[in-house]
Amino acid sequence: MRNAECTEITADGEMRITLPRAIMRAAGIEPGMPLVAYEEDGQIVVEMRPAAWHGGSVDEELFGKRLVAGERA
DSSP states (O other): OOSSOOOOOOTTTTTTTOOOOOOOHTTTTTTTOOOOEEEETTTTEEEEETOOOOSOOHHHHHSSSOTTOOOOO
């Protein structure tokens, strides 16, 4: 389900994006908060990293296994 907040963004020359402040606030994201990002079915997903993760790799935590470069979950 999509939130009412929708803003067009563009990747810069370094392939970085900046998420709008209003979307960050609506999601409860604060400066310094750890996030994870991944591609799933053609969509970019950004999630808050749960505090329960204690040093495991993001791939292992999200997909249950360590991914090799170029491999898809």
